[in-house]
Amino acid sequence: MSHGLPKEPPEMSTINRQIRLAARPVGEPRPTDWEHVEEPAGQPGDGEFLVQVLCLSIDPAMRGWMNAGRSYIRPVEIGEVMRAGAVGRVIASRHSGFAVGDHVSGTFGVQEYCVSDGRGVTKVDPAAAPLPTYLGTLGIPGLTAYFGLIEVGRPEPGQTVVVSGAAGAVGSVVGQIAKILGCRVIGIAGGEAKCRMVVDEFGFDAAIDYQSEDLRKALREHAPDGVDVYFDNVGGDVLDAVLLRLARGARVVVCGAISQYNSTKPQGPANYLSLLVNRASMTGIVVFDWADRYAEGIAQMATWRAEGRLKSLEDVVSGSVTEFPETLMRLFRGDNRGKLVLKIAD
């Protein structure tokens, strides 16, 4: 079953630079919450292969993984390499299914090299789409948008769909799919530039700048008949404002709450009784639950992408793995547009 000896074994001296979790942050992660470690890159055993990590996915969910306690996935332990989705290239293999030179996507962590047994790893085609796209539209964020919107949001043609974090990796895909499905789509984003991008690049019908506009007033204008589907990536005041505009039978998809992740005292939606008034639902999603349908989602989105109906936008920061902590903070400052990726090798 093995490919036998690796074709290009890495030198024993190859250094694997890593970012490990040093402490559980209180509020915003600080530089002291991270540890920079260098160790020799691992050697693949039988049935394993070695990946050189090329691009790291920088995700809001990372903040949750740093906390102790029960969640949808186990926490990253103190001293453990920080969890991260990534794409990379196989540089040594003793696994029958992965050959040297294959490009692969998986949870390789914030490090330069990763030994894998292939579980949870998929091959990607760098000729079909740029590698960062496999961390965005054709990766976990795209799949989150696809299944969350279609399976839980259940939008119908002509309905009004509102998306927060509309310029982000998930939100931009949600809005574009909703448009493809025949909905009226309103994005909420922070700042004029992002709002312009949401309308001009991603084709939303309208965008609301929550930083400079009166959100409730803008929602009344843009969604006069109420909001049928709200896909929430941010929580906080934005969620509360949209709750007040729900249409009868509305579906609120709770995908994330980036406004709350660094809060030590999270803010609950004070207007949640709008769910009662409007016979509406608020449902949490975790993309892993559709893992057995990922191929279907990827295939559909790749088709839309090839047809020019689904645009990808990646915000690629080039740098070494040691720049991960600072890059992560860009997400919480809202500095990114589209999927944030840290490219650590070519």
Added chain:
Amino acid sequence: MSHGLPKEPPEMSTINRQIRLAARPVGEPRPTDWEHVEEPAGQPGDGEFLVQVLCLSIDPAMRGWMNAGRSYIRPVEIGEVMRAGAVGRVIASRHSGFAVGDHVSGTFGVQEYCVSDGRGVTKVDPAAAPLPTYLGTLGIPGLTAYFGLIEVGRPEPGQTVVVSGAAGAVGSVVGQIAKILGCRVIGIAGGEAKCRMVVDEFGFDAAIDYQSEDLRKALREHAPDGVDVYFDNVGGDVLDAVLLRLARGARVVVCGAISQYNSTKPQGPANYLSLLVNRASMTGIVVFDWADRYAEGIAQMATWRAEGRLKSLEDVVSGSVTEFPETLMRLFRGDNRGKLVLKIAD
């Protein structure tokens, strides 16, 4: 179509005492928010009948009806007779479908006499159940419990169902139906006496006294595998505590939030992201949406009642219609056990 002349026309001098809304309350309703009016009882026109109101339903939802603004039902206007469900007796009729002596249930308002055209009015049988039961288990609270639990809570045999306001008109029925459906049922109520009643009278598996117990700790003990269905009548801290114990795929039924109705600054569920972690949903219900299936619900509950599997408990206060404002406050103080009814005539 008409029965012709009414058999027992009320005297023109019959006085109809009413409670009207005088002002919109801020926080708890105060005596000055009500106006006591006396006017002659109305005379039924063609296709109408006159009801003498016997029992008034005292409901948490009344607080919401006193507020201006969009809700699931239009607000009671200033100067209007306060809305109330009630049972009464037809004492004059020019309607072919309702005869003098019929007992009827409908939204007759907080007054002694009401002229009705029969819309939204159903006949009830005083020989089959006491009249107050038609305002409780065999009325709107029972139907709310029945459809909310079965259609939105969707409990499965062996699952854990938690109900707040467990000693109340809705909660006591929710728990009993969940038991009939084969669930493990935990009630949350305020005070030892109510908790005893929930277990001893209504047959719940356990009760938690939120006033004296550590709710989170008690939930850990009583629901070690998590809560599959939470039927919430109270909101606030109780909702937040249960959210932390949700099982994967849990359904939270938002029926009411009596802890918040008098609040000028409602408290949102800070732990709502538990919905995401657990792929859970929180869905608001309004019983009116099942109006075309009321007969089905009443028939099923009457059968269970006749079999001794569904107990009714009404907390009947006898007094004049002028005691309505004070009786309503008993609800918010949590003084009632079971369905609170103000009996204003025999």
